[in-house]
Amino acid sequence: xxxxxxxxxxxxxxxxxxxxxxxxxxxxxxxxxxxxxxxxxxxxxxxxxxxxxxxxxxxxxxxxxxxxxxxxxxxxxxxxxxxxxxxxxxxxxxxxxxxxxxxxxxxxxxxxxxxxxxxxxxxxxxxxxxxxxxxxxxxxxxxxxxxxxxxxxxxxxxxxxxxxxxxxxxxxxxxxxxxxxxxxxxxxxxxxxxxxxxxxxxxxxxxxxxxxxxxxxxxxxxxxxxxxxxxxxxxxxxxxxxxxxxxxxxxxxxxxxxxxxxxxxxxxxxxxxxxxxxxxxxxxxxxxxxxxxxxxxxx
Numbered sequence: 001x002x003x004x005x006x007x008x009x010x011x012x013x014x015x016x017x018x019x020x021x022x023x024x025x026x027x028x029x030x031x032x033x034x035x036x037x038x039x040x041x042x043x044x045x046x047x048x049x050x051x052x053x054x055x056x057x058x059x060x061x062x063x064x065x066x067x068x069x070x071x072x073x074x075x076x077x078x079x080x081x082x083x084x085x086x087x088x089x090x091x092x093x094x095x096x097x098x099x100x101x102x103x104x105x106x107x108x109x110x111x112x113x114x115x116x117x118x119x120x121x122x123x124x125x126x127x128x129x130x131x132x133x134x135x136x137x138x139x140x141x142x143x144x145x146x147x148x149x150x151x152x153x154x155x156x157x158x159x160x161x162x163x164x165x166x167x168x169x170x171x172x173x174x175x176x177x178x179x180x181x182x183x184x185x186x187x188x189x190x191x192x193x194x195x196x197x198x199x200x201x202x203x204x205x206x207x208x209x210x211x212x213x214x215x216x217x218x219x220x221x222x223x224x225x226x227x228x229x230x231x232x233x234x235x236x237x238x239x240x241x242x243x244x245x246x247x248x249x250x251x252x253x254x255x256x257x258x259x260x261x262x263x264x265x266x267x268x269x270x271x272x273x274x275x276x277x278x279x280x281x282x283x284x285x286x287x288x289x290x291x292x293x294x295x296x297x298x299x
Contacts, residue, residue: 002229002262005150011274014149014299015060018281021297022061025288033288034063034091035119035281038081041071041101050097053277060281063090071101078109086114092291093119093284116290119283121145127171130179136296139283144177146275147230149299151181151207154228154264159186165202167191167218167252168211173232177209198222210252218253226263229253232272 022033035057039050050066057064067081078096085094094117100106110118115125121141129138140148155162164186168174174190182188191201193212202208202222208229210218215235223229233252242248251268259265266272282299289296 002259002265004259005153005264005266005271007150007266007271007274010149010153011146011278014275014278014282015056017297017299018060018278018285021285021289025285025292025294026061029292029294031288031292032063032090033061033093033285034065034088035093035095035284036065036067036085036088036091037095037097038067038069038078038085039097040069040073040078040104043099046097046099053095053280056277056281057284060285062281062284065091073101073104075104075109078104079112082109082112086112086117091117092288093117093280095120095280115139116287119280119287121176121283122172127176130176130183133179133183135180135183139287140180140279141172141176142276142279142283143173143232143272144180145279145282145299147177147209147232147272148180148184149275149279150230150266150272151228152184155207157184159184159207162186162206163189163204164207164209165189165191165205166209166211167198167202168209168213168232170211173211177211177232181207181209212252214252215250216252216254218258220254220257220261223258223261225261227261229258229262229265230272231255231266231268233268234273 025031037050054064054066094113110122115123121139126138164181166174166178169190169192178188178190199222203224211232215237231251231253235250236247239246239248249269286296
């Protein structure tokens with residue numbers, strides 16, 4: 001039976017390190033780390049996310065600024081706010097909660113955030129730095145960064161000689177995850193819906209990362225015995241056992257059967273999810289250190 005990674009516990013250790021780093025920066029440089037979160041509209045899930053991010057920022061000792069804009073905010077108004085936040089020296093991180101309401105175009109907004117304040121790691125400059133192997137100069141997208149913390153805790157910093165397979169090629173997760181694994185010397189395959197004999201490709205993986213958005217797609221016979229399985233999927237499926245119309249959350253991996261084969265596995269919920277907010281806080285304190293001309297901490 002596989003060792004199940006407790007994402008909340010690992011995230012807690014990252015948050016503790018972030019708190020310590022922000023205290024040192026305040027004490028030694030007089031700099032208080034600052035994070036601004038912008039939310040537009042009234043999507044309940046987005047509001048829940050933003051509340052937890054703002055709460056965590058305060059817990060880490062940051063200046064936490066939240067801008068809640070109405071559903072009918074124009075592209076120009078949102079762009080003007082981002083421009084103001086870019087110019088504010090007290091803010092080291094800016095996050096615009098996605099998705100935006102349909103009438104707004106998110107891409108120019110995300111690209112207008114200064115790369116050094118782009119704590120979501122979505123700016124093309126940060127994507128480019130990661131693609132060229134510059135892990136010290138950019139900010140890495142939070143979910144792949146969090147997944148990589150798990151991988152390093154299991155296998156160490158050097159993945160030489162290990163085969164890694166990432167199922168999914170999105171700009172948000174699949175590509176950056178593959179680049180992080182590559183930077184750590186793994187031999188990396190990016191697989192996706194068009195990959196021929198996907199199960200056979202996956203069976204070759206010492207590290208298998210599933211981020212495809214299909215509930216419980218990865219079965220036990222896809223997993224190499226003893227492999228590390230990182231499940232990034234979040235899917236809701238019917239749960240009639242809970243009552244009519246009820247659902248439950250599952251990943252892209254059929255957890256129970258794969259846990260019988262894998263060496264290490266992450267659950268859903270409680271695996272990668274908690275790491276995303278923890279790495280957002282880590283990115284913010286990294287940005288603050290760089291702005292202060294100090295060597296940024298590693299998480």
